[in-house]
Amino acid sequence: MKLKSTLVFTVMLGALATTIVRADQPAPPPDAEQVKFQWGVKIPLRDGVKLSATVYTPRQQKEPAPCVFTLTPYISQSYHDRGMYFAARGYPFLTVDVRGRGNSEGEFRPLIQEARDGHDVVEWLAQQPYCNGKVTMWGGSYAGYDQWVTAKEFPPHLATIVPVASPYAGTDFPMRANIAAPYLMQWLTFTTGNASQATIFADTAFWGAVNRQWFTSGKPFKELDTMLGNPSATFQEWLAHPQLDDYWDSYNPTAEQYSKLSLPILTITGSYDGDQPGAIEHYRQHMKHGNADAKARHYLVIGPWDHAGTRTPQAQFGGLTFGKESLVDLPKLHLDWYAWTMQGGQKPEFLQKRVAYYVMDADTWRYADTLEGVTAESRSYFLDSNGSANDVLASGSLAASQGKGKPDQYVYDPRDLSIAEVERSVDPSSLTDQRSIYAQQGKVLVYHTAPFERDTEVSGFFKLSAWLAIDQPDTDFAVSVYEIRPDASSILLTNDQQRARYRESEREARLVTTREPLKYDFDGFTFTSRMVRKGSRLRLVIGPVNSTFSQKNYNSGGDVSSETMRDARAVTVKLYHDRAHPSTLFVPIGQP
DSSP: OOOOOTTTOOOOOOOOOOOOOTSSSSSOHHHHHSSEEEEEEEOOTTTOOEEEEEEETTTTTTEEEEEEEEEEESSSSGGHHHHHHHHHHTTOEEEEETTTTTOOOOOOOOTTTTTHHHHHHHHHHSTTEEEEEEEEEBTTTHHHHHHHHHHHTTTTTTTBBBBBOOOOBBBTTTTTBBBBOHHHHHHHTSSSSSSHHHHHOHHHHHHHHHHHHHHHHOOOOGGHHHHOOOOOHHHHHTTTTTTOSSHHHHTSHHHHHHOOSSSSSEEEEEEEEETHHHHHHHHHHHHHHSSSHHHTEEEEEEEEEETGGGGSSOOOOTTTOOOOGOOOOOHHHHHHHHHHHHHOOOTTTOSSSSEEEBBBBTEEEESSSSSSGGGGEEEEEEEEEOOOOOBBTTTEEEEEEOOOOOEHHHHHTTTOOOOHHHHHHTOOOOOOOOHHHHHTTTSSEEEOOOOSSEEEEEEOOEEEEEEEEESSSEEEEEEEEEEEESSSSEEEEEEEEEEEEGOOOOOOOOOOOOOOOOOEEOOOOOOOEEEETTTTEEEEEEEEEEOSSSOOSSSSSSSSTTGGGGOOOOOEEEEETTTSSSOOEEEEEEOO
């Protein structure tokens, strides 16, 4: 699930290809000669269902060894390269199809089924002749989530976990801040049936057309599955729980389960990982509820990576280029971690402290004892303007002194579909494209700081306290922060979103019943770390969530998934920034 500038997340897999080996091709790599391969191994679960596994073992293995497995809905052959890599380096590795996918039996129910099944796979694997009784897991995204929920079942032979880019159900997938996205049907189609749907999933032009068709039709979001031609009981079940509740709680570890975890944990995520909110939430919950010894053995790595890069870092993505220090050998880090936690080896040299984070545009890794310790100061920038902050080129300001200008405002009319044509040609994964912002001139609010007088490390979590008044019962807000460089180029740093009815709690809806300004605290920004250079400015953009990549709120105050264009109401949003209503952006300044 990859962070996009449009607040949408997507699961990214490596390209799948078939290679025909010819006599004139180079010899197979050494790994291929060092691995024994066994396909279609059946793993019995407690309810009689059998999962299908592909087993990779070291060809020269003489003694039982620690074992690694990944539990995936993406068909086990997707991770053939990982199986070869780890087995060639001494670790038996299994790729296991989750129930109802690939060659496994049973019915696939996303996420909720993996806790008990993961437990059973651990205990079965521990009894195999090639395993010494120590079992761990590998994987990111869905396979990162698997690790957390398997751990909460406390299988006796689970020695450690390395959850990568792990969603936290209800926090970042299948919704973020209680706002869903059409991407859900792209992902559910990807995992429909037993066979691989990778080619359908990867057809971005097709999914862009599906999204635009729904967006412009004015039909309710809950009909997206039937419009697509793939009616989904899971999609409807998820939409029936539009806010955090006991249903979503059942997917994740409880406070008591976090408190009882005693195994070493290595969490990995990225500054632009769409599942970063979930990975960080798991980390925070463990830091909040875990015992001191367990927390001391939980390490966190935040790299300059998108979702796919949390497995295989790339120097370029989203229009940005990163330095050589960004290209951490993550498979080797896994090996070092496994050796330390299961074989008595040395602690990985890379893990100098419990939190490691990469500072973008400085090409350096920094370390802290805690996640909070990354930030030295939360610097206040007060929003202000002359009453008109709707123009990117003549915006409002972010300054050290409190604002005293008249309120700014924008009007969001859900019947305005013009953004659909703009997004037809904009790559939603771009971190540098400004066309969407310029296309919304007059429809969003924009604020800039003065140019920075010196290079300044910005590391941690932004926060925004905004005094907003609306004249409808509900609407959705999107907020983004950018670095604007001296040449006017733009780099997305972080974003957040909020549905007005959940301004007080994501667990309780309270429609707006006043036209007076109310305080909205945006405290769900993603982690970022970047050296903001002298002469650069920060840009804050506040506007509606109006995109082909997001569920559409028609502002009526009804069930958002059931609303149609007939329910649409234009909303006037006013942002106050006077002394009685000090709207403020809090910028995390890194350690000196």
